[in-house]
Amino acid sequence: MKINPKLIIITSVLATIAVSAGVHFKAQASDHADTPAIAASPGVDLTDVFVFPSPTNANNVVLAMNVHPLIPSGQGGTAAFDPSVLYQFKIDNVGDHKEHLVIQAKFLGNGTNQEVHIAGPVKPSRTGTQSVLEPTDHVVGQLGTAFTTSTGVKVFAGPREDPFFFDLNQFFTILPDRATPITGTPVANPDQPQAATFRTPGVDFLAGLNVLSIVVELPKSQLIGAGSGKIGVWCTTSR
Numbered sequence: 001m002k003i004n005p006k007l008i009i010i011t012s013v014l015a016t017i018a019v020s021a022g023v024h025f026k027a028q029a030s031d032h033a034d035t036p037a038i039a040a041s042p043g044v045d046l047t048d049v050f051v052f053p054s055p056t057n058a059n060n061v062v063l064a065m066n067v068h069p070l071i072p073s074g075q076g077g078t079a080a081f082d083p084s085v086l087y088q089f090k091i092d093n094v095g096d097h098k099e100h101l102v103i104q105a106k107f108l109g110n111g112t113n114q115e116v117h118i119a120g121p122v123k124p125s126r127t128g129t130q131s132v133l134e135p136t137d138h139v140v141g142q143l144g145t146a147f148t149t150s151t152g153v154k155v156f157a158g159p160r161e162d163p164f165f166f167d168l169n170q171f172f173t174i175l176p177d178r179a180t181p182i183t184g185t186p187v188a189n190p191d192q193p194q195a196a197t198f199r200t201p202g203v204d205f206l207a208g209l210n211v212l213s214i215v216v217e218l219p220k221s222q223l224i225g226a227g228s229g230k231i232g233v234w235c236t237t238s239r
Contacts, residue, residue: 043082044237071210081107092232114143154217168205
């Protein structure tokens, strides 16, 4: 199936992960509802990107992105992706910090009957701050159900418990000025830290909360190309 291409403006970008053929990686950031504008548009709110070896096939690598944070416990099954958003994994396999391949996900419809459209890895026709939905064949699956493309890419898109561990309440105690953008309420003495360290053990604020995940597993050979065997991976959401 083909979807007509459309110019998209980038609204959110999540951190790059450097990966070798052996899949050793370093993540640089995670964020949840960092600003009121992002909090009001959870469909574009990227929280994490993960790259790790396939647990079942040593020749494969798994890429995962999470969006739409803070879905309450028990409501993950009612959440759906924003159909106006283009979700992308971007891959640099040359080392010049530009995307040379993309994996694109687009969702049609609303609610739990959403169709999942996946394309790639494919060379993007635009790079940098603008993207297009590439006019290539999109493999169609169903929200919450794993499927495999003809090129051997395994895909899952749907709700999962948020894997990020963060003691948010203690963070706001250490840096109270950060509470205002998320809660929208004034903080008393925002320039006066009330603690210097995190608690031991920490309290996971995100426990039981859900995100929407896009997970793809594919052969490493489809990503590394003829380069050094190292790739950079980052994710974007576009509207």
